[in-house]
Amino acid sequence: MSQMYSRVALIGLGLIASSMSHAMRRAGMTSEIVGTARSAETRETAEKLDLCDTVVATAAEAVVGADLVVLAVPVGAMEAVAREIGPHLEAGATVTDVGSVKREIVAAVGPHMPDGVHFIPGHPVAGTEHSGPESGFAELFDNRWLLLTPLPGTDVEAKERLTAFWQALGSNVDEMEIEHHDLVLAVTSHAPHLIAYTMVGVADDLSRVTDSEVIKYSAAGFRDFTRIAASDPTMWRDVFLNNKDATLEILGRFTEELFALQRAIRTEDGDYLHDYFTRTRAIRRGIVEAGQDTDAPDFGRMGKKP
C-alpha cells in the first residue's frame, strides 16, 4: 500500500471521517492525517482516540499542506467551510466531500475552490444510526458504494487517484450525474428516513397508546423504524433542506401509492394487497444477492439464528 496521499485533512470528525481514519490505517496507508472539528469536545475525543496524527482548531489550518481534503460536515455547514479553506488550499490538492446530496453542495462549495484545485464531489453510501467521533469503525465502507459526481472537465488523474483511495478503504466506486444522484438517494435514503421519522413521531404522539406500550411491543416491526429515526438530527435536517425537490417528488409518489393501498384495505380488495406484497419480496432478494444486506432473520440482530 502506497501513501496515495501524503497528507489527508479531515474536516469534521463524525461517523464518516472517523471511519475513514480507521479504514486508512487498516489499509496500511502512511498518509499523515490532520483532523479538525468545530466543537472542542469532538476534537478532544478525537485526540483521546488517536484518530489523527494532528488535531487542529480550524479548517483553515487543517488544509495547509494537504493533498487530499475531505469535507465531512453536515450539508448546511459546507459553504462556510469552503469559504474558510479556499485561500489556504495547496495548488494541485484534491477536495472531496461525503455529503448525501450533491447539487446543493456543488453550488455551495464550487465557487470557493481556487484554480488548480481539483474539487471532486463524493458520497459514501454507508452509515449507521450512530454519530460522533466514537462511532467510527474500519469496516463501514467494505463492499458499499462510493458515488463520485465529477464536474465537467475534471482532471482524470485526480479522479483516478481518489477512486483508488476509496477502493483501498473497502468501497466499490461508481460515477453518477449530479441530478440523478439526488433522485436515486431520495428513493433509497431520504424518503425512507423521513417516513421512519414520521412513523415514530406518530407513535410517540398517540395519546391512546402509551410510550411504554410502543416500546414493549416494538419487536413486531416498529423497532426497525426507530433505528433509522435515531439518526443525527442536524445531518438529516440539512439533507431534506438541500434535496427538497427530489424528496418532495418521491414523497408525492409515496402518498399516491399509500392512498391506493388504504383504499384496497377499505374496500377489502385482498387480491390487490396480496399481489403488491408479493412483488416487493423480489427487491429484498436482489439486495441480499448483491451482498448489500444479510439474509439472517431480523438482520441477525441479538445474535439469534435459526
Next chain:
Amino acid sequence: MSQMYSRVALIGLGLIASSMSHAMRRAGMTSEIVGTARSAETRETAEKLDLCDTVVATAAEAVVGADLVVLAVPVGAMEAVAREIGPHLEAGATVTDVGSVKREIVAAVGPHMPDGVHFIPGHPVAGTEHSGPESGFAELFDNRWLLLTPLPGTDVEAKERLTAFWQALGSNVDEMEIEHHDLVLAVTSHAPHLIAYTMVGVADDLSRVTDSEVIKYSAAGFRDFTRIAASDPTMWRDVFLNNKDATLEILGRFTEELFALQRAIRTEDGDYLHDYFTRTRAIRRGIVEAGQDTDAPDFGRMGKKP
C-alpha cells in the same frame, strides 16, 4: 420442567408454530406434539425436520386428545379451522391462537368453541421476515411479549397454565383488552408494515431509477424497509383486512404528520425538522434500554462492530 400440557396440537406449521416446537423442546417439555398443515409439502418438511412427534393430515385429527390447541394459521383461515375442530375438541382443553389481530379472530373462532373448552386468544409479539416450517428457532420468543386477550369469565386456572407455558418458551406475558390490542398493534406493527410495503413498491415502480440502482445503494436506509416488506404476503393481507379500522386510523394520523413534515421541507422550516428528529431519538433509546433491540450499529448486521 413439568409437562405443562400432555398433548399439544399445532394447527399450521409456519414460523411461529415451528419456533414453539423448538422452544418447547429446549425447555425440556415432554408434551407430545401433534402438528398439521394444509399443504402436503409443509407436512413433509415438518416430518423431515422432526418438528412434531406426529404429523397428521387434518386439523380435526390433530386436536383429538389434545389439552392445548394452538391455531397458528393466517387470520383469514381461522374460522374454517375453528369450524372443523369444534366437534373434535376434548372437554377441558384450552384453545389459543397466535394471530396478530384479536377482535376478528374472537368473532371468527369463538362461536365454534363448545362449552367446557377454554378459548384464550393470544399473540406472541415476535417474528422475522422469514416464513414456513424451516424458519423456526427456539429463541424467537426470548424476552418478547406474549399478549393474552382473555374474554370475560375466562377460567383463571386455564389462563395461568397457558401463561406458564408461554413463560417456559421464553416470553414475558401481559394481558390486554381486545380493542386496545388491535390499536396498539396497528401502531407498532400493522401501519409500519404497510408503510414499508408502500415505500418498496414506490422504489420498484419508479422508471427513472432502475431496480439495480435501488439495490446497489440500499444501504443508505432503504434496505431496512425491504426486510419488513419481505414478510409473508398471505399473513399480511389477512392482518390488514381484519384490522381495517385501527390500521386506517393510524395511517390517517401518519398522513397528517407526513404532510406537516413535507410542508416544513417546502417552507424550509429547519427548526421544525430538527425538533421533530430530536424527539424521535428518545423512543429508540427506550427500546434499547428495555432489551427489545440491540444498540449495535445497524442492528449488528454483517457482524461489523465498531
